[in-house]
Amino acid sequence: MTLGRGLLRLLLLSLAFALATAALGWLTVPVLGALWGFISRDEELPARLAGWAAALGWAFLLGLSAVSGGIFELERKLSQLMDIPTGVIFLVFLIFPALLAGSAAGAVHGVKTWGHETEAERR
Amino acid sequence: MRRVVPFIHVAVFLLVLHFGARSVGPLPPMGSFLDPVRGVWAVARRADQPGELRVSIPTLGDSVQVLMDRRSVPHIFARNVEDAYRVLGYLVARDRLFQMEVQTRATAGRLTELVGNAALELDRTERRLGLEWSAERQWGAMDPDSRSARLIRAYAEGVNAYQDQMTAADLPLEYRLLNRAPLRWEPQHSIYLFKRMGRMLATDLSDLRQVRIAGLVGVEAAQALFPKHSPIQEPVQPTGEGTPRFVSFEIPPPRTPHQTPVTNPHLRAGLDGMLGSGRTRPARASNSWAVSPSRSASGFAMLAGDLHLDLSLPSIWYEVHVVVPDSLDVYGATFVGVPAVAVGFNRDVAWSFTNGQDDVLDFYREVFDDADQPTRYHLDGEMVPLEVRVEEYYGRSGDLLAVDTVRHTHRGPLLDTEFGPLSMRWAVLDPVDALEPFTRANRARSVAEWMEDAARLEVPAQNGMVADRAGNIGVQHGGSFPIRPDGSGREIESGMASANDWEGEVPASDWPRSVNPDQGFLVSANQEPVDPRQSDLYLGSEWWEPWRALQINRLLRADSSVSPDEMRRFQIDPWSYRAHLFVPRFLEVAERTLVDKGLDSVLVDVVSRLAEWDRRYTRDNEAAVLFEIAMTRLEDLVWDELVSPGEERRVATPGESILNLLFDQPESPWWDIRATEAVETRDRVVLRSLEEAYREAVERHGDPTRGGWRWDRVRRADIPHLTRLPSLSALDVAVDGGTATNSPLGRSTSFGASWRMVVQLGSRVRAWVAYPGGRSGNPISPWYDNGIPGWAAGELVEVEFPESPDDMPSDQLLSRFYFGGVR
Numbered sequence: 001m002t003l004g005r006g007l008l009r010l011l012l013l014s015l016a017f018a019l020a021t022a023a024l025g026w027l028t029v030p031v032l033g034a035l036w037g038f039i040s041r042d043e044e045l046p047a048r049l050a051g052w053a054a055a056l057g058w059a060f061l062l063g064l065s066a067v068s069g070g071i072f073e074l075e076r077k078l079s080q081l082m083d084i085p086t087g088v089i090f091l092v093f094l095i096f097p098a099l100l101a102g103s104a105a106g107a108v109h110g111v112k113t114w115g116h117e118t119e120a121e122r123r
Numbered sequence: 124m125r126r127v128v129p130f131i132h133v134a135v136f137l138l139v140l141h142f143g144a145r146s147v148g149p150l151p152p153m154g155s156f157l158d159p160v161r162g163v164w165a166v167a168r169r170a171d172q173p174g175e176l177r178v179s180i181p182t183l184g185d186s187v188q189v190l191m192d193r194r195s196v197p198h199i200f201a202r203n204v205e206d207a208y209r210v211l212g213y214l215v216a217r218d219r220l221f222q223m224e225v226q227t228r229a230t231a232g233r234l235t236e237l238v239g240n241a242a243l244e245l246d247r248t249e250r251r252l253g254l255e256w257s258a259e260r261q262w263g264a265m266d267p268d269s270r271s272a273r274l275i276r277a278y279a280e281g282v283n284a285y286q287d288q289m290t291a292a293d294l295p296l297e298y299r300l301l302n303r304a305p306l307r308w309e310p311q312h313s314i315y316l317f318k319r320m321g322r323m324l325a326t327d328l329s330d331l332r333q334v335r336i337a338g339l340v341g342v343e344a345a346q347a348l349f350p351k352h353s354p355i356q357e358p359v360q361p362t363g364e365g366t367p368r369f370v371s372f373e374i375p376p377p378r379t380p381h382q383t384p385v386t387n388p389h390l391r392a393g394l395d396g397m398l399g400s401g402r403t404r405p406a407r408a409s410n411s412w413a414v415s416p417s418r419s420a421s422g423f424a425m426l427a428g429d430l431h432l433d434l435s436l437p438s439i440w441y442e443v444h445v446v447v448p449d450s451l452d453v454y455g456a457t458f459v460g461v462p463a464v465a466v467g468f469n470r471d472v473a474w475s476f477t478n479g480q481d482d483v484l485d486f487y488r489e490v491f492d493d494a495d496q497p498t499r500y501h502l503d504g505e506m507v508p509l510e511v512r513v514e515e516y517y518g519r520s521g522d523l524l525a526v527d528t529v530r531h532t533h534r535g536p537l538l539d540t541e542f543g544p545l546s547m548r549w550a551v552l553d554p555v556d557a558l559e560p561f562t563r564a565n566r567a568r569s570v571a572e573w574m575e576d577a578a579r580l581e582v583p584a585q586n587g588m589v590a591d592r593a594g595n596i597g598v599q600h601g602g603s604f605p606i607r608p609d610g611s612g613r614e615i616e617s618g619m620a621s622a623n624d625w626e627g628e629v630p631a632s633d634w635p636r637s638v639n640p641d642q643g644f645l646v647s648a649n650q651e652p653v654d655p656r657q658s659d660l661y662l663g664s665e666w667w668e669p670w671r672a673l674q675i676n677r678l679l680r681a682d683s684s685v686s687p688d689e690m691r692r693f694q695i696d697p698w699s700y701r702a703h704l705f706v707p708r709f710l711e712v713a714e715r716t717l718v719d720k721g722l723d724s725v726l727v728d729v730v731s732r733l734a735e736w737d738r739r740y741t742r743d744n745e746a747a748v749l750f751e752i753a754m755t756r757l758e759d760l761v762w763d764e765l766v767s768p769g770e771e772r773r774v775a776t777p778g779e780s781i782l783n784l785l786f787d788q789p790e791s792p793w794w795d796i797r798a799t800e801a802v803e804t805r806d807r808v809v810l811r812s813l814e815e816a817y818r819e820a821v822e823r824h825g826d827p828t829r830g831g832w833r834w835d836r837v838r839r840a841d842i843p844h845l846t847r848l849p850s851l852s853a854l855d856v857a858v859d860g861g862t863a864t865n866s867p868l869g870r871s872t873s874f875g876a877s878w879r880m881v882v883q884l885g886s887r888v889r890a891w892v893a894y895p896g897g898r899s900g901n902p903i904s905p906w907y908d909n910g911i912p913g914w915a916a917g918e919l920v921e922v923e924f925p926e927s928p929d930d931m932p933s934d935q936l937l938s939r940f941y942f943g944g945v946r
Contacts, residue, residue, distance in 0.1 A: 025161060025291075026154040030140060047132060061159035070167030070903045077902060078163070080850035081300075093157050100143060103136035110129025 010053055017057030017101065026097075029054050033101030037108035046109045051102025055094045062093065151302040155291070163299050165292035170903040176940040180209055180284040182277075189214065189940040190931050192923045195898045195906040197940075198444040200928050205277040207445050208462035210942050212281025215441055216308070219459050219900040221297040222437055223282070224306045225845050226460060230315040230322070231255040232514070237303060239519045250514040251529050253536045253552055254318040261554040262311035271558040275310045278462040282308040296902060297846060303519070313558070316460045317582075321551030323432075325583035327482040327665050329613050334542065335774045340764050341378030348374065348765075348777040351611070351664040352655045355780045357672045359586055359598055359652045361640045365680065367673055368654070374785060376792040377764045408649045408667055410694065410865060411475040411588035412675055413596035418643040420686040423885035424590040427690045428466055428475020430456075431867060432877040434842040436852060436908060438896030440465075440878050444924065445565075453565040454890065454924055456878050463561035466878060468890055471568040472591045473882035474577075477647040479584035479602055482663035483550035485625075487534055487618035488543060497544075500532050501619045507533070532618065546618055548625060550603045555581040570595040570638060577601055578631040584662075586647040592884045597638040598645045600652040604629040604662055611661050629660065644679045648672040668778050670863035673700040687891060690881045695866045695917035697859040701779060702738040702750055708786050709753065710734055712809040729753075729813045732827070740861030740868070742835035747861055748824060749832070753816035754779070760808050761785065763797050834861065841873040842895050842911065844902070851902045853895070858915050866917070881919060891919035 013036065020028035033050040040046035065071050079086045141147070143154030156162050172191060185202040187210045192198065197214050201207035216223065228234045232249030234242035249255070265272045286305060298305060329349065336345040356368040411428040419425050432439055440456035445464070455467015466475045491497035492506055499506040510531040516524045530537045534548040556579075563576035570591045577587045577599060584602020605612070605625040616623040635653040637645060649667035653660075677700070678693050679685065713730045716722060722730065729749065736746035758776060765773045785793055789805035796803050803811075825831035835857040844851035858875070860866040866876050875895070882890045895914040897906040913920060925931040 021158065022160050026143065026158040030136065058157075058159045062164060065159065065164045065168050068168050068171065070170045071164055074164065074167040074903050077850045081848055092153075093159075096139065096143065096153055096157055099135060099139045103132045103139060106132030107129055107136050110132055114126075114129065 006049075010049060010056065013049060013053035014056035014060065017054045017097070018060050021057065021097075022061060029097045029100050030104040033104035034108040036101075037105030037110075038112060040105070040109055047102040047106030050105035051098040054097035054101035058097045059094060146302050151299060156299060158291075161291035163296065165294075166296045166299070166901060167903050169293065170899075170901050171905065172899075172938050174938050176938070178213065178284075178288070178940060178942050180213060180281060180942055182280045182284070183209055183943040185943065187942040188928055189942065190925075190928055190936055191938040191940070192931065193935045193937055194909075194920065194922075195937060196442050196444065196922070197898075198446070198923070198925060198928075198931065200446045202447065204447050204451055205273055206942075207447050207451065208274050209277045209281035209284070211443060211445065211457070211462060212278035212308075213285045213942070214281075214443075214940075215457075215459055216282040216285035218898055219437055219441065220286075220305055221295045222845060222900055223308065223312070223460050226319060227306065227308075227312045227315050230258070230319040232516075235516050235518055235524055237301065237519070240524055243516060243524055246516055247514075247525070247527055250516075250527060251536060251538065252322070252547075252549075253512075253529070253531075254322060255315065256512060257552040257554065258311055258314040258318050262314055264554055265556070269556070269559075270562060271556050272310075274462045274558065274562065275313045278313060278460075279308050279310040295900065296851075313461050316458055317557040318551060320458070320557075321583045323583075324478045325481065325483050325549075325551050327480070327484050327612075327663055329482060329664050330486050330615050331540070331542075332775045333613050334615055336765065339377075339767065339774065341375070343375040344377050347372065348781055349664065349775070350781075351613070351661070353651045353666050353669060353778075353780060354784055355669050355673070356654050357646075357650055357669045357676055358654045359600060359645070359647045359650060359672075360635050360637045360654070360657070361642055361645065362654050362657065363641065365642065367669070367676070371784060371787065374781070374788065374791060374793060408671075408867070409475075409477040410646075410648045410671055410675060411477050411586070412644060412646040412679065412693075413588050413590040413598070414679065414685050414690070415590075415596050415639065415643040416594040418679070418683050418685055419883075420684045420689075421883060421885060423883050424592070424594045424596055425685065425687065425690060425884070426468075426473040426475060426588060426590040426596075426882045427694055427880065428588065429694050429866070429876040429879040430466060430475070430477075431875060434840065434873050434875050434877055434895055436842050436844045436896055436902075437900040438877060438894050438910075440894055440896075442892070442894070442898065444922075446926070451566060452926065454922065455880070456894070461558065461561075463558055464565050465561060466880065467565075468880075468882045468884075468888060469565065469567070470592070470888055471884075472570065472573050472589055473880075473884055473888075473890070474564060474573060474587060474589040475880065476585040476587055477649050479586055479600055479652070480649055480663055480665045480667065481584040481602060481604060482612045482661070482665065483582065483584065483603060483605060485548045485605075485607070485612045486540075486542075486545040486615045487532070487548065487623065488615055489532060489537065489546050489618040491544070497530060502533075503619075503621050509537075534618070534624065542615060545615065548605075550582045550605065553582065553603065555603065557582065569593065570597040573597075574599045574601075574636065574638075578634070586649075586652060588645060588647055590882070590884055592886075592888070595639055596645055597636065598647055599634055599636040600662070601631065601634050601636075604634075604660075607661070613664065629662075633660065635660075635662075642680075643683075646672055646675045646679065648675060668701070668780055668863060670699065670701040671865050671867070674698060674865055687881050687883050687889070691879075691891065691917070691919050693865060694876070694879055694881070695859060697740040697861070697864050697866070699738050699740060699861065699864050701863045702736070702747075704783055705754065705779070706733050706736065706738065706750065708783075709809060709813060712806045713813065716806060716810060723814075725814055725817050726810065728827075729817050739859075740834060740864050741859050742833065742857050744834050745827060745830075745832040747834050748837045749816055749820050751862060752819050753812050756815045756819070757809065757812040758782065760796055760812055761793055764793070838868055838872060840868055840875055840895075840915070842908075843873055853908050853911050856895075856911060856915050859917065876914070879914070879919060888924060890922050890924065892922055893919045 036050045037046045187201040190198045232246035354370040409430040413426045416422050444454040446452050453464045453469045455464040490501040492499045512529045514527045532546040534546045537544050560580035567573035573589045581603035587599045590596045606627045648671035650669040650672040651666040732746045740747050794805045794808050840856040840858045842853040860868040879893045893914045895911045897909045899906040
């Protein structure tokens, strides 16, 4: 896969995660991740791509919220409340959908390809 | 490896999904919490307010328009009063939904259903007191067609209309952190809030205290230490003498009582926790005063009110302006959850309240058929069945945490105390329509009419201060004052005779009141309402020390042409009458000792600092901390007889006006310190308190030359969030003021002026207000705590008071909200 095509897939998948989350909520993340895992081929690294795309999609949505202001102050107050360094919540915010989507994609893809050896493994 | 990877993915997926879908420890479910559209980030998006909003409330009879001014205060323009309060309910729910629920649950004793087992003891206290029980009874008995019932229902409809329209993105931050959905608002929850105010403001424990103190030092001494009447008379109703009256009397020495005092510290601690100890003043007090045109710089009557209550974020108050043409045009502070302006003004009158401090709570010693499992109690020679109420306490998941059986006599709930089971007769539990007086007062057009309307105010009793556009001023001490068979409520009565029950209420015609006094002003600061030489009516004995009353009277006497700005400055005046009285006392003793024996270097420094002090609790002063510690040490040394054997804390502390009396009795045995073999007299104890105060101040605050004694480093105001979470609170706010100054800042640093208001009633009503908070309960909103800086600086902001939407200057308009399709 070329870099360009890879980026395009990433962006489109990110958009899908963003739209699905906006429409139906966070549970669409594992559903979409699982779907991606099902339709992907091995060389498309479905878990990795799904993880990155989910994080990017959510970051995009949060970026829209940031336009109206206040999320940085909110994050700061939440960090103080939870007694954790500022910024950790943003990090968790990105890691959560990434792990959820990536693991869903990887699990489904792994089940789908279970027992199927790759060409290289057969040789 | 390839075959292992899917299992790893499955494991990670299940783990992350678990965190996403369920609470883990204190963490809410991460999925809904972190959701970028509906999750916690929506709190930030909702923080600001829209320029325009269109809302439908199904039960609205007609369209309503709301203008938000530059301070984000809503001005409601409606065509009928019920619609106005429907919209108010909607707006308050939109801004303060969590606060409404916490207040309601706290009163009802149902916090465990929100926060779990940690609140169980609090809940048990409230249920035993019966506030929810009495509110529900009251709502059930209320005429559904009465004005109060209709307004309460209308308000509830507005609240619930907002809840019905809420989306996941609208959920307040606190609910997200707690992983809870909001409580449905019921109409009777408005009544809960009145009960809560009564709980806060009308809990007089003088009878229990007197019994405890008498058990330590004898009845005579107990009555002298806690007299019915203040020894410094500067009453609310002016005497016409133009000066305070200082009463002197001998304080009988402590006597060893015949009986060993009843000391069950656990039961006493339990009761103290339930009702407040009486050891220190409850932290609820206020100032209000009115100035007639003859003493006003503008020639118009003026009124000032500042209500001293527990400070919180969001504020206890919700500022609003309500207009219904030909019916209502009122501005002021409402209680969150109540459809009426509590303190404020209309086009004709302005009013404020200070707590009456009256005795509306008595205890009765009951005798039962069975001490362990009572079912009946003795009354007039017969055995009468007890009323039984079973209270169940549930946790967050609906799990049953505890069950209590609360028993009632005809007087009220039974409490376990160190004196045995006592029943409470408490006016707060009586079924009274507490809303109607406010509703009527909101429409009053004159002092006379207002005082007639406020005459319906029953509990908690209040000093109502009022001024009108015609130039009249008045104050009335009004409420439900019980008539007792023995004339006084300062003893635990026998419950076996109904003859000991309250015989009725003091008629409104007998309430202390004053209208247009010759002196041209009226002052109420929780002091005794009337000089005992003018009335022997027993209203209570728990009057606040008169320090604020003395200072406000002093300021008004000295100024015959008061301006609104001077009214503001008087509200925040940091000068202390208390210090003015006691510092010379300290210095006199020290200087006498200096002449006789000389002083050590510590006392020389103490004397120098106190002598140079201007008695003002300004932020930069460095003497107040020394004075405060000295007063505390002095009280500890003098009142050591009031500590029960085997304990460390005093049972109660006499007022400082009694301490002032004692200064003129230098040989009194009260000066003797029990822990020493020597017999101390006044001078020795005063010097010791000064020495110890200095050493304590150095230990706690460092070398006095290094700035550590600055008042704003020692004491600052705290305005905690309802949850007490520091990140949502405003802590360590530097302010002027100290113990017993006009704008007090006591040892409880989260108590102070929750609302300040000055109103000038002329052809055009002008008003200035401040409070330490803002309209919104959203901690990210610019309207959450925007009022704090100005409030801390003692500033007031002039309010907009438009008669119609067209009257609002365009540069003062922030938003328009349309309810029911107004264009």
